Amino acid sequence: MLTLTCPCCGVTAEETEFAPGGEAHPKRFGPDSSDADFEGYLFARANPKGVHFERWRHAYGCGKWFLAARCTATLEVFGTYPAQTTAPPADVIKKIKTKRPEWEGYK
Amino acid sequence: MKRYSMFAVAREAMRYHAGWERAWRSPEPKKRYKVIVVGAGGHGLATAYYLGKVHGITDVAVIEKGWLGGGNTGRNTTIIRSNYLQDPSAAIYEKARSLYEGLSQDLNYNVMFSPRGLLMLGQTEHEVRGYQRTVHANRLQGIATEWIGPERVKELVPILNIDGPRYPVLGALYQARGGTARHDAVAWGYARACSNMGMDIIQQCEVTGISQNAGKVTGITTSKGEIGCENLAIVVAGHSSVMAEMGGFRLPIESVALQAWVSEPIKPCMDVVVMANTVHGYMSQSDKGEMVIGGGTDGFNNYTQRGSWHHVEETTRALVETFPIISRLKMLRQWGGIVDMTGDRSPILSKTPVEGIFVNCGWGTGGFKAIPGSGFAMAELIARGHSPLAAEFNLDRFKEGRFIDESVAAGVAH
Numbered sequence A: 001m002l003t004l005t006c007p008c009c010g011v012t013a014e015e016t017e018f019a020p021g022g023e024a025h026p027k028r029f030g031p032d033s034s035d036a037d038f039e040g041y042l043f044a045r046a047n048p049k050g051v052h053f054e055r056w057r058h059a060y061g062c063g064k065w066f067l068a069a070r071c072t073a074t075l076e077v078f079g080t081y082p083a084q085t086t087a088p089p090a091d092v093i094k095k096i097k098t099k100r101p102e103w104e105g106y107k
Numbered sequence B: 001m002k003r004y005s006m007f008a009v010a011r012e013a014m015r016y017h018a019g020w021e022r023a024w025r026s027p028e029p030k031k032r033y034k035v036i037v038v039g040a041g042g043h044g045l046a047t048a049y050y051l052g053k054v055h056g057i058t059d060v061a062v063i064e065k066g067w068l069g070g071g072n073t074g075r076n077t078t079i080i081r082s083n084y085l086q087d088p089s090a091a092i093y094e095k096a097r098s099l100y101e102g103l104s105q106d107l108n109y110n111v112m113f114s115p116r117g118l119l120m121l122g123q124t125e126h127e128v129r130g131y132q133r134t135v136h137a138n139r140l141q142g143i144a145t146e147w148i149g150p151e152r153v154k155e156l157v158p159i160l161n162i163d164g165p166r167y168p169v170l171g172a173l174y175q176a177r178g179g180t181a182r183h184d185a186v187a188w189g190y191a192r193a194c195s196n197m198g199m200d201i202i203q204q205c206e207v208t209g210i211s212q213n214a215g216k217v218t219g220i221t222t223s224k225g226e227i228g229c230e231n232l233a234i235v236v237a238g239h240s241s242v243m244a245e246m247g248g249f250r251l252p253i254e255s256v257a258l259q260a261w262v263s264e265p266i267k268p269c270m271d272v273v274v275m276a277n278t279v280h281g282y283m284s285q286s287d288k289g290e291m292v293i294g295g296g297t298d299g300f301n302n303y304t305q306r307g308s309w310h311h312v313e314e315t316t317r318a319l320v321e322t323f324p325i326i327s328r329l330k331m332l333r334q335w336g337g338i339v340d341m342t343g344d345r346s347p348i349l350s351k352t353p354v355e356g357i358f359v360n361c362g363w364g365t366g367g368f369k370a371i372p373g374s375g376f377a378m379a380e381l382i383a384r385g386h387s388p389l390a391a392e393f394n395l396d397r398f399k400e401g402r403f404i405d406e407s408v409a410a411g412v413a414h
Ligand SMILES: Cc1cc2nc3c(=O)[nH]c(=O)nc-3n(C[C@H](O)[C@H](O)[C@H](O)COP(=O)(O)OP(=O)(O)OC[C@H]3O[C@@H](n4cnc5c(N)ncnc54)[C@H](O)[C@@H]3O)c2cc1C
Pocket: B038, B039, B040, B041, B042, B043, B044, B063, B064, B065, B066, B067, B068, B069, B070, B071, B072, B073, B074, B075, B076, B077, B078, B079, B080, B205, B206, B207, B208, B235, B236, B237, B238, B239, B243, B258, B259, B260, B294, B335, B336, B337, B338, B339, B361, B363, B364, B365, B366, B367, B368, B369, B370, B414
């Protein structure tokens, strides 16, 4: 079972207390963008086998959204951080790099 | 290839079964093929089969990183139905269902297709209206389904508790020609037929890269070296995004785990397939007597081929309410597969931004039933550049907002 720590209230709990919310840090494109960019923003997903940045909500807890870095091939959680972050924080990146030296880095 | 028949069984019985041949060859890859199919699941093998059978293209290799049928094709709960809501879905799933009817004869391989009938229970007013709408749609599409009341449901499934306290059974969407087939046999039968046409099925060979020249595919890199090709079909279900990344494009796909489990075998007690989508569980009985059970997917991206425990608990709980007699059954095995989910819960059969690369994916939780139809359409798309059955399922539908929305039609899509 997947265990996550909510960075908002500090509670560590099993996945049943949280609700997954898909890929984090999408680059937003609005009405003035090209069709391809808008389509990419709405539908195309990295869906990697490995390091994944994603959104979660502490649905049966404090109710807040937050972000997590997790490996989709092992379910290892590298860290969680506040939703008000536009790119993964340096300490999380560093932790991933030590654990996954072959990782290409955040794109 | 020696044909399988009554006579063959009798002949072999007389000589200690020493004369059976291997069902398919295991060759080393050639330098180059006209078409390479990545993924020896049902969809990949069926694509290869119809390329040969319908279009006469046999210079084909099917490349598989594990063993053939070891992906979702060998992990599913084998439900076959075509009672979908939207016209393009009905067309391709009904094509598949009708091909299943004659598949054992066509392949000379017993795929154990069993059109035993399938019920989707209506357990809320909303669900009842939804299924009645599907029945009307199916009538226009020429697909035989009907809405039946609770008494008829009870007649068909005596072990069902129709007046459960929380979700009484208000009726069911019934497809009498839906049912099940033996999943491994579908993969094995297609593989044997492909091998017999001279195609190479190469197992234990992982594709790790795609080479291109001026926007056109030229070949692949694998754990057994470089192999050239004119056309490349990516048919890898849960790993579609990983392969797309090798090709330099992205897909509207997310991979999640879906689980199934089976009980100890018991005497025959249910000869139809029952899906209870409101409570998120479904069940059928295998020929061996095991109750075959499945439920919902996990919500988060996952490649581990094992799902979360609480889904097993939730689904089993729901099914114990629905079928009280299973409450004391021991469960024997549980497993998971990685399914490729699209936003509209419909598959993708399409050309891609790279010339010569085609994808067939997005079947998600419900692609076993589609294998023959999908292979038929995919072969046509590759051979002719266009397939009426596949046309609506192209990648452009996302850009154009032309969704084939099946997520409203069934909460669970198996
Ligand atoms: C638990 C469960 C229950 C299900 N129940 C039903 C059901 O009742 N009815 C129904 O219709 N559908 C059901 N499905 C869905 C169905 O199983 C799938 O949609 C279908 O089997 C997909 O077939 P496929 O050939 O596309 O994929 P797969 O059978 O998964 O084949 C893809 C193959 O590609 C290979 N591959 C991946 N990456 C590479 C690479 N880099 N190089 C080489 N090879 C590679 C894999 O090893 C795999 O063998 C269920 C699925 C699951 C998991």
